[in-house]
Amino acid sequence: MSKVNIKIEGVPYEVEAGLTILEAAKACGYEIPSLCAFNHGECNPGSCRVCLVEATGARGLVASCVYPVSEGMEIRISTPKATEARRRSVELLLSNHNQNCQQCDKNGKCELLHVAYLTGAREGAFTGEHSETHYDDVAPAIVRDTSKCILCGRCIARCQNAHGLGILGFENRGFRTFVSPAENRSFANSPCIQCGQCITVCPTGALMEKSEIGKIDEAVKAGKHVIVQVAPAVRAALGEEFDYPVGTPVTGKMIAALRRLGFERVYDVNFGADLTIMEEGTELLGRLTNGGVLPMITSCSPGWVNYAEMNYSDLLPHLSSCKSPHQMQGAIIKSYWAKEHGVDPKDIFVVSVMPCVAKKFEKEREQEKVNGIPDVDAVITTRELARMIRRAGILFNRLPEEDWDQDIMGDYSGAGVIFGVTGGVMEAALRTVYFKLTGVEHDKIVFEAVRGHDAGIREASIDINGTVVNVAIASGMKSAKVLLDEIRAGTSKYQFIEIMGCPGGCINGGGQPYVRSCFLPNEGDDILDTYKEKRAGALYSEDERQAVRQSHNNPQIIELYEKFLGEPNSHLAHELLHTSYAAREGFKS
Amino acid sequence: MKLQESAVAQITAICERYKNEKTPLMMILSDIQNEYGYIPLEVQELVSEKTGISVAEIYGVVTFYSFFSLTPKGKYIIGCCLGTACYVKGAQKVIDVFSEELGIKPGETTDDGMFTLDALRCIGACGIAPAVSVNGKVYPKMTGAQVREVIAQQYLNEGKEMPK
Numbered sequence: 001m002s003k004v005n006i007k008i009e010g011v012p013y014e015v016e017a018g019l020t021i022l023e024a025a026k027a028c029g030y031e032i033p034s035l036c037a038f039n040h041g042e043c044n045p046g047s048c049r050v051c052l053v054e055a056t057g058a059r060g061l062v063a064s065c066v067y068p069v070s071e072g073m074e075i076r077i078s079t080p081k082a083t084e085a086r087r088r089s090v091e092l093l094l095s096n097h098n099q100n101c102q103q104c105d106k107n108g109k110c111e112l113l114h115v116a117y118l119t120g121a122r123e124g125a126f127t128g129e130h131s132e133t134h135y136d137d138v139a140p141a142i143v144r145d146t147s148k149c150i151l152c153g154r155c156i157a158r159c160q161n162a163h164g165l166g167i168l169g170f171e172n173r174g175f176r177t178f179v180s181p182a183e184n185r186s187f188a189n190s191p192c193i194q195c196g197q198c199i200t201v202c203p204t205g206a207l208m209e210k211s212e213i214g215k216i217d218e219a220v221k222a223g224k225h226v227i228v229q230v231a232p233a234v235r236a237a238l239g240e241e242f243d244y245p246v247g248t249p250v251t252g253k254m255i256a257a258l259r260r261l262g263f264e265r266v267y268d269v270n271f272g273a274d275l276t277i278m279e280e281g282t283e284l285l286g287r288l289t290n291g292g293v294l295p296m297i298t299s300c301s302p303g304w305v306n307y308a309e310m311n312y313s314d315l316l317p318h319l320s321s322c323k324s325p326h327q328m329q330g331a332i333i334k335s336y337w338a339k340e341h342g343v344d345p346k347d348i349f350v351v352s353v354m355p356c357v358a359k360k361f362e363k364e365r366e367q368e369k370v371n372g373i374p375d376v377d378a379v380i381t382t383r384e385l386a387r388m389i390r391r392a393g394i395l396f397n398r399l400p401e402e403d404w405d406q407d408i409m410g411d412y413s414g415a416g417v418i419f420g421v422t423g424g425v426m427e428a429a430l431r432t433v434y435f436k437l438t439g440v441e442h443d444k445i446v447f448e449a450v451r452g453h454d455a456g457i458r459e460a461s462i463d464i465n466g467t468v469v470n471v472a473i474a475s476g477m478k479s480a481k482v483l484l485d486e487i488r489a490g491t492s493k494y495q496f497i498e499i500m501g502c503p504g505g506c507i508n509g510g511g512q513p514y515v516r517s518c519f520l521p522n523e524g525d526d527i528l529d530t531y532k533e534k535r536a537g538a539l540y541s542e543d544e545r546q547a548v549r550q551s552h553n554n555p556q557i558i559e560l561y562e563k564f565l566g567e568p569n570s571h572l573a574h575e576l577l578h579t580s581y582a583a584r585e586g587f588k589s
Numbered sequence: 590m591k592l593q594e595s596a597v598a599q600i601t602a603i604c605e606r607y608k609n610e611k612t613p614l615m616m617i618l619s620d621i622q623n624e625y626g627y628i629p630l631e632v633q634e635l636v637s638e639k640t641g642i643s644v645a646e647i648y649g650v651v652t653f654y655s656f657f658s659l660t661p662k663g664k665y666i667i668g669c670c671l672g673t674a675c676y677v678k679g680a681q682k683v684i685d686v687f688s689e690e691l692g693i694k695p696g697e698t699t700d701d702g703m704f705t706l707d708a709l710r711c712i713g714a715c716g717i718a719p720a721v722s723v724n725g726k727v728y729p730k731m732t733g734a735q736v737r738e739v740i741a742q743q744y745l746n747e748g749k750e751m752p753k
Contacts, residue, residue: 166642171648182647182648183648
C-alpha cells in the first residue's frame with residue numbers, strides 16, 4: 001500500500017493513500033465528529049455535513065468522510081471556521097428534529113445527541129417549519145418515527161447489504177423527503193422480514209424495537225406467574241451495555257439481575273434449544289430414511305421464516321416443522337411445568353429475552369399457540385433488558401454470579417449454547433444426528449467446518465458411518481437466496497441447510513446492543529470488524545465449559561421425554577413443539 | 590389490484606428493451622410513463638422483479654421526479670410553466686384560472702379523465718412567456734382570459750361541447 005504525507009494541525013504524518021480524511025485523522029488520533037458515514041463506506045453519502053474540515057487544495061470546507069487525502073495535504077480540524085461549520089451543520093439537523101430526548105429510548109446511545117455534545121450545538125439555533133412526520137408502530141417488531149430521522153440512509157444500505165431486500169428507500173424530494181417502505185407503508189404491509197438490522201445501524205431513535213417492557217409490568221401487577229427465559233446470544237452481548245469488553249460472557253450476573261427484577265423463574269432457552277435438536281434431528285433422520293423432502297432447512301430464525309413465506313413459498317415444505325427454541329420452551333412451561341407445579345397455564349406469563357426483534361412478531365403468529373394460548377407472552381431485546389436493569393437501579397458489575405433455576409428445565413448442553421451463532425444449530429444437530437446414526441459420540445465433538453461468525457455460505461460433507469451428509473450454512477438473506485435458488489432449480493446437493501436471518505446469526509441480531517466506536521472508547525478502531533467474532537467466541541467458550549456437550553445427553557431433556565412427551569416427534573410433541581407455515585403477500589393491499 | 594395480462598406483457602417488453610443497460614431504471618420508467626400513462630405500485634413490483642431493483646428504490650425515483658406519476662394522467666396534460674420568466678409575466682394567475690376552471694389543483698386530474706394540470710419549471714420558451722403546453726402544443730403569451738378558450742379547444746378536438 002502506497003503512503004502519502006499529510007499534516008494535521010501542522011503536525012506531519014504518513015498515512016495510507018486512498019484513505020478519506022476522516023479515516024486518516026482517526027489513524028493519527030483525531031475523531032472528527034461525523035454522523036452519516038458508517039462502517040467502511042457501507043453508508044457514505046457525505047450528506048450530513050457534520051464532519052467538515054479545512055484542507056489545502058480544496059475549495060472551502062470539505063466533508064472529511066468522503067474527501068480523500070493526497071500528498072502534501074494540510075488538514076485543519078480545530079479552526080474557528082471549521083468548528084463553527086460543524087456546529088451549524090448539527091444545529092441544522094436539530095432544527096428539523098423533534099428533540100424530545102427524554103422521551104426517546106435511544107437516549108444515551110444517540111449519535112445525534114453525541115455530535116451535538118461534541119460540536120457544542122444547542123437547541124433553538126434555527127427555528128422554523130418542520131417536515132411533515134410519519135409514525136409507524138403497526139408491525140410488532142419495528143417502530144419508525146421520521147421526526148427523529150436525519151436521512152443518512154444507513155438503514156437503506158444495511159437492508160440491501162444484509163438481505164438484498166431494500167425494504168426502505170427515500171420517498172419524495174427536498175424538504176418533504178422521508179425514509180419508508182414504498183408508499184409510506186407500515187413494515188407490516190411490506191415484504192419486511194422484521195429482522196431489525198436497520199435498527200442496529202440507525203444513529204438516532206428513528207428506527208427502534210417496539211418495547212414490551214410495559215406488558216411485563218402489567219403482568220406483574222396482575223399477579224401472574226412471570227417466568228423469564230433467555231436466549232444464548234444475549235449473554236454474549238449484554239455486558240457491552242455495562243462497559244464490559246465486547247465478547248465478555250455475563251451469564252452469571254445476567255441471571256442475578258433477572259432475579260432482582262422479580263421474575264419468578266429464570267430459565268435458559270438453551271433447554272429449548274436442546275429440545276429443538278431432539279425434535280429437528282429426529283425429523284431430519286426421518287426425512288433421510290423415509291424419502292422425505294430434502295434438503296431440510298432449519299426454522300429457528302423468525303426473520304428467515306418471514307422471508308421464506310413471502311419470497312419462497314414453494315419451498316416451505318423444506319422448512320423443519322419445529323418451532324423455534326423459545327416457543328418450544330414456552331409451550332413446555334405452559335404444559336409440563338404448569339402441570340408439575342399445579343398452575344393454570346392462563347396464569348403464567350412467559351417473557352423471552354432475545355437478541356432478536358423478529359421474535360416479537362413470531363410469538364404473535366396464530367401457528368404458535370396451543371389451544372388458543374400463546375407459547376410466549378412478551379419478547380424483549382437484549383437492549384430492553386439492559387434498560388430494565390438500569391431502571392431498577394441495579395449496578396450490574398457489582399452483582400454476584402448466580403445460576404439458572406434448576407427445578408425441571410435448568411440443565412442445558414453446550415450444543416444449546418452455540419445456537420446463537422451462524423453454524424451453531426447445524427453443529428448441535430450434527431452432534432446428535434451422528435450419535436443417533438452410529439450409536440457413539442463424535443470423538444472430536446466439534447465440527448469446525450460449519451463454524452463461522454459472519455454472513456456468507458459455508459458447506460461441509462460429514463461422513464457418518466459411510467452415510468455422507470452434505471450440509472450448508474447461510475446467514476443474511478442475500479446468502480440464503482443463493483442456496484434457495486439452487487433448490488428451486490433442482491441443483492442443490494445438500495441434505496440439511498441452516499439459515500439464520502441476521503448476518504452472523506443471533507449474536508448480530510436486531511435486538512443486540514449498538515456497536516459504535518464513539519460509545520466504546522476502550523475497544524479498537526476495528527470493533528465493527530471484530531465484534532461478531534468476539535461475541536461468537538463468548539458462546540463457543542461457554543460450550544467448552546459445559547460438562548454435557550450434546551443435546552441428547554441433557555438429563556432433564558431425557559426426563560422430559562420419559563415423564564411427559566414420550567419420544568421425539570410423538571403426537572404430543574407435534575401438538576406442542578411443531579408449527580406450520582403459509583405463503584404471504586409482501587405488499588398487502 | 591392485479592395487473593391485466595396485456596399490461597404485464599407491455600411492462601415486461603419495456604424492461605426487456607433496456608436489459609443491457611447498466612442503469613436502466615430511468616429509461617424504463619420514462620417509457621412506462623409515456624406508454625402506460627402512470628406507474629402504480631403493482632407496475633413497480635413488476636419492474637422490481639424484472640430488474641432486481643428494490644420496490645422502495647423505484648418508488649423513491651418515481652416520487653422524486655415530477656414527470657413520473659403514481660395515478661393515471663388525463664387525456665390532455667396542461668403544463669403551465671412557472672419558470673422565472675413566465676412567473677414574472679403572470680404565470681401564477683394563469684395556472685390559478687386553470688385550477689378554478691377545471692376544479693382541480695396542480696398535479697391533479699379531472700374526474701372525467703380529460704385533463705391533468707401540471708406546474709412545470711422552465712420549459713425553455715421564455716421569449717413567449719407566460720407559456721402553456723397542452724400535450725406538447727405550446728400556447729404563447731397566455732392570459733387568464735384565454736384559459737377558457739384553450740380548454741374549449743381541447744373539447745373541440747374531441748368533438749364534444751365544453752361543459753358550462
